Amino acid sequence: xxSLQNITADNVVPLRVxxxxxxxTHLDDLESEAxxxxxxxxxxxxxxxxxxxxxxxxxxxxxxxxxAFRPGRFPFPLMHVDTGHNFDEVIEFRDRTVERLGERLxxxxxxxxxxxxxxxxxxxxxxxxxxxxxxxxxAIDEFAFDACxxxxxxxxxxxxxxxxxFSFRDSFGQWDPRxxxxxxxxxxxxxxxxxxxMRVFPISNWTELDVWQYIAREKLExxxxxxxxxxxxxxxxxxxxxxxxxxxxxxxxxxxxxVVRFRTVGDIxxxxxxxxxxxxxxxxxxxxxxxxxxxxGATRLDDQASEAAMEERKKAGYF
Amino acid sequence: MFRFTTAGSVDDGKSTLIGRILFDAKAVxxxxxxxxxxxxxxxxxxxxxxxxLTDGLTAEREQGITIDVAYRYxxxxxxxxxxxxxxxxxxxxxxxxxxxxxxxxxxxxxDARKGVIEQTRxxxxxxxxxxxxxLLVAINKMxxxxxxxxxxxxxxxAITSFSxxxxxxxxxxxxxxxxxxxxxxxxxDKMPWYGGPTLLTLLExxxxxxxxxxxxxxxxxxxxxxxxxxxxxxxxxxxxxxxxGRLAVGDEIVILxxxxxxxxxxxxxFDGILQSxxxxxxxxxEVADDVDIARGDLLAHEASRPRVADRFEAMLCWFxxxxxDPRGRYLARLGTRTVSARIGELxxxxxxxxxxxxxxxxxxxxxxxARVRVMLQSSVPYDGYAENRATGAFILIDAQTNATVAAxxxxx
Numbered sequence: 143x144x145s146l147q148n149i150t151a152d153n154v155v156p157l158r159v160x161x162x163x164x165x166x167t168h169l170d171d172l173e174s175e176a177x178x179x180x181x182x183x184x185x186x187x188x189x190x191x192x193x194x195x196x197x198x199x200x201x202x203x204x205x206x207x208x209x210a211f212r213p214g215r216f217p218f219p220l221m222h223v224d225t226g227h228n229f230d231e232v233i234e235f236r237d238r239t240v241e242r243l244g245e246r247l248x249x250x251x252x253x254x255x256x257x258x259x260x261x262x263x264x265x266x267x268x269x270x271x272x273x274x275x276x277x278x279x280x281a282i283d284e285f286a287f288d289a290c291x292x293x294x295x296x297x298x299x300x301x302x303x304x305x306x307x308f309s310f311r312d313s314f315g316q317w318d319p320r321x322x323x324x325x326x327x328x329x330x331x332x333x334x335x336x337x338x339x340m341r342v343f344p345i346s347n348w349t350e351l352d353v354w355q356y357i358a359r360e361k362l363e364x365x366x367x368x369x370x371x372x373x374x375x376x377x378x379x380x381x382x383x384x385x386x387x388x389x390x391x392x393x394x395x396x397x398x399x400x401v402v403r404f405r406t407v408g409d410i411x412x413x414x415x416x417x418x419x420x421x422x423x424x425x426x427x428x429x430x431x432x433x434x435x436x437x438x439g440a441t442r443l444d445d446q447a448s449e450a451a452m453e454e455r456k457k458a459g460y461f
Numbered sequence: 462m463f464r465f466t467t468a469g470s471v472d473d474g475k476s477t478l479i480g481r482i483l484f485d486a487k488a489v490x491x492x493x494x495x496x497x498x499x500x501x502x503x504x505x506x507x508x509x510x511x512x513x514l515t516d517g518l519t520a521e522r523e524q525g526i527t528i529d530v531a532y533r534y535x536x537x538x539x540x541x542x543x544x545x546x547x548x549x550x551x552x553x554x555x556x557x558x559x560x561x562x563x564x565x566x567x568x569x570x571x572d573a574r575k576g577v578i579e580q581t582r583x584x585x586x587x588x589x590x591x592x593x594x595x596l597l598v599a600i601n602k603m604x605x606x607x608x609x610x611x612x613x614x615x616x617x618x619a620i621t622s623f624s625x626x627x628x629x630x631x632x633x634x635x636x637x638x639x640x641x642x643x644x645x646x647x648x649x650d651k652m653p654w655y656g657g658p659t660l661l662t663l664l665e666x667x668x669x670x671x672x673x674x675x676x677x678x679x680x681x682x683x684x685x686x687x688x689x690x691x692x693x694x695x696x697x698x699x700x701x702x703x704x705x706g707r708l709a710v711g712d713e714i715v716i717l718x719x720x721x722x723x724x725x726x727x728x729x730x731f732d733g734i735l736q737s738x739x740x741x742x743x744x745x746x747e748v749a750d751d752v753d754i755a756r757g758d759l760l761a762h763e764a765s766r767p768r769v770a771d772r773f774e775a776m777l778c779w780f781x782x783x784x785x786d787p788r789g790r791y792l793a794r795l796g797t798r799t800v801s802a803r804i805g806e807l808x809x810x811x812x813x814x815x816x817x818x819x820x821x822x823x824x825x826x827x828x829x830x831a832r833v834r835v836m837l838q839s840s841v842p843y844d845g846y847a848e849n850r851a852t853g854a855f856i857l858i859d860a861q862t863n864a865t866v867a868a869x870x871x872x873x
């Protein structure tokens with residue numbers, strides 16, 4: 143397979159001089175594990191892809207890919223499954239980041255899937271989050287990707303806590319939690335047949351706090367939505383909803399401007415900000431350490447639909 | 462970072478223990494607690510069932526069991542922990558071996574009322590086979606035996622004597638009640654006769670696993686990258702993770718299985734050039750000579766070479782639902798190398814309960830453990846599992862179904 147990576151003169155990025163030695167921490171353990179996983183993907187798959195959304199977890203994946211493959215180019219393109227309900231500045235950040243890295247980005251949109259009749263919405267402003275699976279699986283078929291690298295973490299959600307680092311998908315793109323391959327040591331069973339693929343999660347073992355500590359250490363840029371800002375919001379149950387073209391206040395909703403930030407960045411119609419004055423990465427780290435509500439609990443309305451919402455979406459091919 | 466696994470049979474209260482650790486260590490977010498309280502109301506008994514914190518899948522909640530290995534994360538002021546929560550029924554060997562393969566410590570649960578049962582012996586044996594550095598035994602449900610010291614002493618004696626028969630030193634024992642919260646995170650006032658630390662204190666203070674960087678250098682090559690240099694020359698970068706030991710620029714090394722000698726001329730990472738590096742760092746290497754090095758090769762120092770052979774004996778844990786097929790086509794994955802393999806001989810099956818060796822068994826069924834002779838299509842570098850977990854372990858993959866059918870540990 144492609145264990146020999148060709149790096150040509152025009153795409154060599156010069157190595158920087160080594161920084162002062164710093165003590166080995168848990169972040170180094172996590173980083174080395176992730177680099178090892180990414181290099182396994184490069185060696186074992188003919189046609190992998192890395193899912194990049196402009197969010198914090200996939201931004202970390204890009205830094206890890208730099209660590210794994212520079213001075214060469216990435217041995218895979220990047221792909222964004224765009225719900226069409228993304229914040230403008232996230233899309234702008236996505237494009238700027240790809241440009242800076244000089245890597246290739248594929249964008250596939252739910253709007254195309256809707257136009258093709260592959261996705262049928264009940265009403266135009268319906269949350270599009272769960273429908274991403276359709277566009278994603280169609281894109282995997284279109285490009286014949288055999289491995290799909292994603293930034294999911296086990297600490298996010300109960301069903302994800304049970305998922306493998308190399309997580310097999312059958313020819314329908316589906317996850318069968320009862321038939322997962324046992325995963326021992328770091329000897330990954332990477333094998334797939336034609337039409338099947340692997341989802342690979344290099345930051346499976348990272349927590350939300352690890353992510354922020356790594357962002358601080360690596361001085362990574364992120365969309366400003368992650369930091370405290372003023373925004374018109376309304377309460378929906380226990381969650382705040384950002385008011386926008388997609389989320390219009392219902393009768394009786396009180397719209398007010400509050401100082402908020404996003405802990406996750408996803409589909410506008412189902413991603414809630416939290417009240418926060420954390421305006422720097424250090425503030426966010428302090429807030430994450432003392433947070434009493436889980437990341438998805440605070441921010442994802444789609445996960446609160448039922449105890450098994452994520453499990454059902456994952457079985458259907460959700461990333 | 463400290464990884465531990467938990468093992469117990471059904472109803473030993475393992476999920477409750479993990480729930481208790483997370484709850485008392487204040488690692489359960491409010492929204493997850495609220496969800497637990499909602500489900501407690503739905504069940505009508507009004508108590509919060511901590512085991513529900515770890516049961517993730519619909520079928521698990523419906524049946525009140527744990528199906529698959531789940532990973533949990535929490536931190537105390539002293540340490541970051543990863544828990545591999547492994548269920549104790551059905552696929553018990555598969556799940557426990559999976560959780561144990563990366564663990565620094567195992568917590569084995571014993572129900573104080575039931576005492577040392579088959580599963581306890583099985584778990585101690587597996588933990589020993591998998592080379593888990595630290596074994597802890599939690600004697601759970603002490604509340605149901607009146608926090609009785611005599612009961613605890615009796616169980617301690619049984620476990621110590623079984624451990625001696627395995628040839629391992631006696632594990633640390635903690636009397637506790639996961640349900641009541643005694644001696645899990647907070648010290649209990651119900652067992653004044655126990656002067657030892659709580660389970661969490663023990664886990665916080667265990668020394669980290671045998672330091673990988675104190676053993677021999679093992680660098681399995683994952684990728685070879687060609688870099689064109691100014692002036693039209695070309696150099697090769699050998700990329701991988703140092704699995705054990707350390708290396709430095711100028712080191713004389715051998716490439717295995719070929720046995721070719723060369724010298725390290727550069728070590729680099731994205732963050733810059735290094736003079737030396739040690740496990741478990743991921744790096745890129747350059748060497749002095751134009752030698753053939755490919756994915757699957759292992760770099761080592763001349764003075765501490767691994768063995769190289771196309772056959773070895775190993776302990777094999779069989780996972781597949783279908784019994785082992787002597788004519789089956791298998792692939793062995795060792796380090797970064799995958800080779801065709803077959804099992805030449807079933808030497809004996811290990812009865813993990815009695816420690817009996819059943820000579821020349823006819824077949825291997827799911828959950829069986831056996832000493833076998835493995836024959837490979839080509840010679841590979843390896844170590845005994847007891848010497849090096851990274852280079853002494855392998856998995857067997859069914860070449861037709863791609864299923865992972867067994868895990869192996871190479872005999873010394």
